[in-house]
Amino acid sequence: MIRGKDGSIIPKVVIERLPRYYRYFDWLEDQMEKVSSKKLGELMGSSASQVRLDLSYFGDFGQQGYGYNVTKLKKELARILGIDRQTNFIIVGAGNIGKALVRYDAFFDAGFTLKGIFDIKPSLIGKKINGVTVYHIDDVKSFIKKENIEIAIIAVPKQVANDVAKLLVEGGIKGILNFAPLDLDLPSDFPVENIHIIDKLLALSFIVRHREDE
Amino acid sequence: MIRGKDGSIIPKVVIERLPRYYRYFDWLEDQMEKVSSKKLGELMGSSASQVRLDLSYFGDFGQQGYGYNVTKLKKELARILGIDRQTNFIIVGAGNIGKALVRYDAFFDAGFTLKGIFDIKPSLIGKKINGVTVYHIDDVKSFIKKENIEIAIIAVPKQVANDVAKLLVEGGIKGILNFAPLDLDLPSDFPVENIHIIDKLLALSFIVRHREDE
Numbered sequence: 001m002i003r004g005k006d007g008s009i010i011p012k013v014v015i016e017r018l019p020r021y022y023r024y025f026d027w028l029e030d031q032m033e034k035v036s037s038k039k040l041g042e043l044m045g046s047s048a049s050q051v052r053l054d055l056s057y058f059g060d061f062g063q064q065g066y067g068y069n070v071t072k073l074k075k076e077l078a079r080i081l082g083i084d085r086q087t088n089f090i091i092v093g094a095g096n097i098g099k100a101l102v103r104y105d106a107f108f109d110a111g112f113t114l115k116g117i118f119d120i121k122p123s124l125i126g127k128k129i130n131g132v133t134v135y136h137i138d139d140v141k142s143f144i145k146k147e148n149i150e151i152a153i154i155a156v157p158k159q160v161a162n163d164v165a166k167l168l169v170e171g172g173i174k175g176i177l178n179f180a181p182l183d184l185d186l187p188s189d190f191p192v193e194n195i196h197i198i199d200k201l202l203a204l205s206f207i208v209r210h211r212e213d214e
Numbered sequence: 215m216i217r218g219k220d221g222s223i224i225p226k227v228v229i230e231r232l233p234r235y236y237r238y239f240d241w242l243e244d245q246m247e248k249v250s251s252k253k254l255g256e257l258m259g260s261s262a263s264q265v266r267l268d269l270s271y272f273g274d275f276g277q278q279g280y281g282y283n284v285t286k287l288k289k290e291l292a293r294i295l296g297i298d299r300q301t302n303f304i305i306v307g308a309g310n311i312g313k314a315l316v317r318y319d320a321f322f323d324a325g326f327t328l329k330g331i332f333d334i335k336p337s338l339i340g341k342k343i344n345g346v347t348v349y350h351i352d353d354v355k356s357f358i359k360k361e362n363i364e365i366a367i368i369a370v371p372k373q374v375a376n377d378v379a380k381l382l383v384e385g386g387i388k389g390i391l392n393f394a395p396l397d398l399d400l401p402s403d404f405p406v407e408n409i410h411i412i413d414k415l416l417a418l419s420f421i422v423r424h425r426e427d428e
Contacts, residue, residue: 002424015420019413023396045402081416082423089415100314101411106395110412112419150422151415175422177415181320182237188259191421193414197315198324199233200407201303201365201391202295205326206229207405208364208389209296210216 004057014054020044021055022081025074036067083111088149092164093156094119094134097179101153102129115147137164141171155179218271228268234258235269236295239288250281297325302363306378307370308333308348311393315367316343329361351378355385369393 004010024043028035037048044051055061055068058080062068078084089107091098094117101107102117117134119125124134135143143149152173156164161180168176175191178184181198218224238257242249251262258265269275269282272294276282292298303321305312308331315321316331331348333339338348349357357363366387370378375394382390389405392398395412 002421016413016417018420019410019416020397022416023413027396043397045397080420082419083416087419096314096317100310103310104411106412107415110416112415151419174425175418177411177418182241183234183257183259191418191425193418195409195411195414196233197318197391197409198320199230199237200409201321201326202233202236202297202324203230204389204391204405204407205296205301205365206232206294207216211388211405 005059006056008057010057014057017044017054018058018077018081022074022077022083025070025077028070029074032070034067034069037062040068081111086111086113087151088113088115088147089151089153090114090116090118090140090143090149091153091155092118092137092140092168093154093179094121094124094129095155095157098153098155099129101155102132112151115149116143118143137167140167144168144171144173150174151177153177153179154184158182219273220270222271224271228271231258231268232272232291232295236288236291236297239284239291242284243288246284248281249284251276254282295325300325300327301365302327302329302361303365303367304328304330304332304354304357304363305367305369306332306351306354306382307368307393308335308338308343309369309371312367312369313343315369316346326365329363330357332357351381354381358382358385358387364388365391367391367393368398372396 002010002015024040037051040051041048052062059076061073061076089112091101091114098117102114107114114132117129117132118137118140119134120137125136127134152168154161154164154176158180161178161182162185165176165184165186169186169190176184178192178194181196183194184192186192216224216229238254251265254265255262266276273290275287275290303326305315305328312331316328321328328346331343331346332351332354333348334351339350341348366382368375368378368390372394375392375396376399379390379398379400383400383404390398392406392408395410397408398406400406
């Protein structure tokens with residue numbers, strides 16, 4: 001668990017909203033100098049008080065009757081989120097999703113440097129994808145240490161995802177972004193975020209179908 | 215908003231958990247005939263009472279002192295989620311993410327049939343990717359009607375994502391899964407789910423960094 005400025009525990013949902021606040025401040029920067037919590041709440045689909053509460057965990061940013069200074073708070077959020085420095089990461093699995101992620105150019109702008117790709121397919125090892133070398137998964141533990149890798153993206157089939165996760169944790173990885181369609185078997189306090197594409201699509205299609213019934 | 219069996223409004227978080235329940239029942243089917251809400255809660259990282267409450271929105275499945283019949287509830291969830299029938303969808307944007315998704319074979323198993331890909335790049339129009347034809351975005355509105363498309367995946371640059379969303383809604387699309395890194399400007403009750411890869415990675419890296427400080 002993570003504590004805010006005032007010592008209270010920051011709820012995970014608030015941490016997960018933080019990048020969204022950053023996106024809005026980035027977008028607002030070209031349009032206005034200051035923004036009220038009311039306006040921010042409208043943009044985020046929440047309330048002014050929710051916005052004030054969310055941001056209060058991270059510092060004392062707003063000024064009563066003035067609002068938030070957009071440029072200042074954008075910079076502050078960039079610092080809090082670590083966008084102002086580079087974090088080394090690797091991608092495990094050079095299948096379709098893995099390969100697409102290698103070419104995803106938004107990572108670098110957000111402060112993430114892709115240092116290597118890992119797979120087991122002999123024909124891929126030693127090749128480069130978008131300028132980044134593919135290594136054998138057997139070398140991942142030493143690579144994490146040598147290259148100071150903090151985060152790994154798992155984009156392997158679900159049948160091998162837990163074996164990969166185990167290797168990564170043994171190698172000293174600090175956080176995992178998981179695209180494999182299962183919940184990884186990791187200690188409950190290990191930092192992991194999941195992107196379950198099919199889950200999202202199923203939830204969406206449920207909502208679509210049951211709206212029709214109304 | 216969507217109402218459950220007993221008429222109460224189903225919270226969106228519960229709908230979003232439903233595919234995860236399905237995944238666990240699918241996995242449990244090879245291992246046990248029945249499962250208790252306690253065991254399910256452990257798997258899901260929640261409590262037995264949360265599991266009972268979640269599932270109660272969709273029907274009267276469990277039996278006191280017996281638990282849930284795994285095969286029966288898996289079938290029931292497949293029906294509720296629409297996995298037992300095919301839903302037609304399209305992908306807009308044949309860039310890296312779009313192309314990877316075209317090749318993602320989990321869609322069909324989950325009940326989703328990819329009917330077309332849309333882009334604006336002249337060199338792509340008329341080509342096939344993994345057996346699916348790429349059409350010009352100008353034809354998307356008539357295609358949605360003609361092919362009975364319910365869901366669209368948006369995988370275009372953020373600069374054009376709102377224009378694409380507008381076209382899709384005009385064409386009669388019923389739900390959007392959005393990969394573009396912004397919140398689409400849609401009516402607040404329009405069904406949309408977002409997959410914001412960078413947001414997830416930023417939240418993860420925040421958690422990783424602040425755990426270190428403990």
